[in-house]
Amino acid sequence: MSEVAVTAxxxxxxxxxxxxxxxxxxLVTVGSAVFLLLLYAIGAGWNGSAGxxxxxxxxxxxxxxxxxxxxxxxxxxxxVIRTRGRLSAGIDEWDGNLLxxxxxxxxxxxxxxxxxxxxxxxxxxxxxxxxxxxxxxGEVEGEDVPDDWVRTLPGPAPEWFARVPEFxxxxxxxxTSARWQGAGLRGxxxxxxxxxxxxxxxxxxxxxxxxxxxxxLLVGYWNRGGWHPALAALGGISFSRAExxxxxxxxxxxxxxxxxxxxxxxxxxxxxxxxAAVAVIEAAMDETAIEGADAMxxxxxxxxxxxxxxxxxxxxxxxxxxxxATLCLLVxxxxxxxxxxxRFGSPLAAPPAMALGKTQLASNGAALIQRARxxxxxxxxxxxxxxxxxxxxxxxxxGDEAAREAAIDAALDRQGHPxxxxxxxxxxxxxxxxxxxxxxxxxxxxxxxxxxTK
Numbered sequence: 001m002s003e004v005a006v007t008a009x010x011x012x013x014x015x016x017x018x019x020x021x022x023x024x025x026x027l028v029t030v031g032s033a034v035f036l037l038l039l040y041a042i043g044a045g046w047n048g049s050a051g052x053x054x055x056x057x058x059x060x061x062x063x064x065x066x067x068x069x070x071x072x073x074x075x076x077x078x079x080v081i082r083t084r085g086r087l088s089a090g091i092d093e094w095d096g097n098l099l100x101x102x103x104x105x106x107x108x109x110x111x112x113x114x115x116x117x118x119x120x121x122x123x124x125x126x127x128x129x130x131x132x133x134x135x136x137x138g139e140v141e142g143e144d145v146p147d148d149w150v151r152t153l154p155g156p157a158p159e160w161f162a163r164v165p166e167f168x169x170x171x172x173x174x175x176t177s178a179r180w181q182g183a184g185l186r187g188x189x190x191x192x193x194x195x196x197x198x199x200x201x202x203x204x205x206x207x208x209x210x211x212x213x214x215x216x217l218l219v220g221y222w223n224r225g226g227w228h229p230a231l232a233a234l235g236g237i238s239f240s241r242a243e244x245x246x247x248x249x250x251x252x253x254x255x256x257x258x259x260x261x262x263x264x265x266x267x268x269x270x271x272x273x274x275x276a277a278v279a280v281i282e283a284a285m286d287e288t289a290i291e292g293a294d295a296m297x298x299x300x301x302x303x304x305x306x307x308x309x310x311x312x313x314x315x316x317x318x319x320x321x322x323x324x325a326t327l328c329l330l331v332x333x334x335x336x337x338x339x340x341x342x343r344f345g346s347p348l349a350a351p352p353a354m355a356l357g358k359t360q361l362a363s364n365g366a367a368l369i370q371r372a373r374x375x376x377x378x379x380x381x382x383x384x385x386x387x388x389x390x391x392x393x394x395x396x397x398x399g400d401e402a403a404r405e406a407a408i409d410a411a412l413d414r415q416g417h418p419x420x421x422x423x424x425x426x427x428x429x430x431x432x433x434x435x436x437x438x439x440x441x442x443x444x445x446x447x448x449x450x451x452x453t454k
Contacts, residue, residue, distance in 0.1 A: 068268035079297040096436035109160035124284040182210030187272035190261035218259040226251030230286035383426040
């Protein structure tokens with residue numbers, strides 16, 4: 001039986017899909033554009049609050065703002081950073097910096113307590129408590145004045161203060177005082193009729209730095225079992241040998257400022273108050289620097305006061321200069337998606353569950369040191385390793401450690417190197433106890449090594 005070929009009639013139209021090609025392309029294009037616009041709006045924070053401001057921040061020129069303090073610290077050579085990145089979502093980002101927190105009357109106590117506790121082993125923290133309430137001048141005076149004019153009025157003690165675990169048992173009190181003293185200085189308050197002080201601090205390790213005429217605490221630091229010699233010297237506080245032996249050098253201080261008029265723009269109008277504020281901040285960060293390393297940056301936070309702007313990957317991805325990379329990534333995703341339906345070759349074998357080799361051994365050792373927080377064990381071996389490499393490169397045959405380091409310093413002198421010497425830098429690294437100190441010391445030694453061996 002012969003086969004019969006079945007064919008379509010000549011000239012018959014080809015079968016068509018239910019949707020036109022142009023309609024599908026337009027639908028996909030418009031939908032993708034709207035979706036990308038939605039993602040960008042979420043990341044950019046298009047929520048109608050772009051014009052909202054607060055006065056108790058380092059960006060505010062109001063009397064209760066802290067622009068003057070930030071500018072003064074910058075003029076003294078300090079690196080000052082003003083951030084609106086969410087602290088509780090990226091606390092590790094500010095590890096090794098001094099953080100200045102200026103909470104307002106509406107601050108979330110849980111978030112503030114979380115940040116304070118996390119900063120215990122990350123860096124010094126200065127918390128400046130609120131005292132004033134800011135209202136538009138037009139609402140108080142009944143006059144037609146510019147919208148950005150405000151007036152400060154005495155406010156109540158923040159309701160959240162007693163709900164912060166670190167402040168439990170303490171209380172804020174308002175009163176009058178004609179003078180203050182501390183940090184080797186004395187002067188008059190910015191508003192003697194409205195002075196805010198901390199009371200009921202007997203059950204806390206809160207040590208006074210600045211007090212009022214009645215002895216109430218205006219500025220103090222919470223020892224928390226840490227070793228803070230600069231703050232102790234500033235406050236004229238001495239410890240016994242047994243107390244110093246029990247103190248932990250890895251714990252950073254928490255400075256609490258109950259009287260904000262010592263630090264805000266109103267307080268900076270007086271030279272003595274400005275000197276006291278700078279002395280407290282610089283004492284809180286004094287013991288962290290080592291020779292040849294940069295000073296600790298000072299971060300002024302605005303998120304606790306309600307001006308947080310989440311710096312997430314979505315926001316950064318759609319801002320220059322990362323926008324071009326994002327577009328390239330989208331194109332690459334389309335290509336990868338197309339290739340996913342056309343697999344080439346057989347699937348790759350799964351890697352072994354346990355990686356082998358020297359790299360994994362080094363990673364395991366580093367993870368153990370990080371988990372145990374024994375940073376001080378890294379300084380001496382690394383200093384000896386760098387000294388050995390430099391000695392081998394310069395053919396220094398001295399076997400004694402001191403002689404070898406002296407020979408390295410002599411080589412630096414012959415080259416006219418203007419930076420720090422090798423011996424004191426290595427000794428600073430060997431004495432380092434905190435991770436930021438170890439990293440700075442290691443970087444300084446590595447810089448010397450590159451100078452001599454390049």
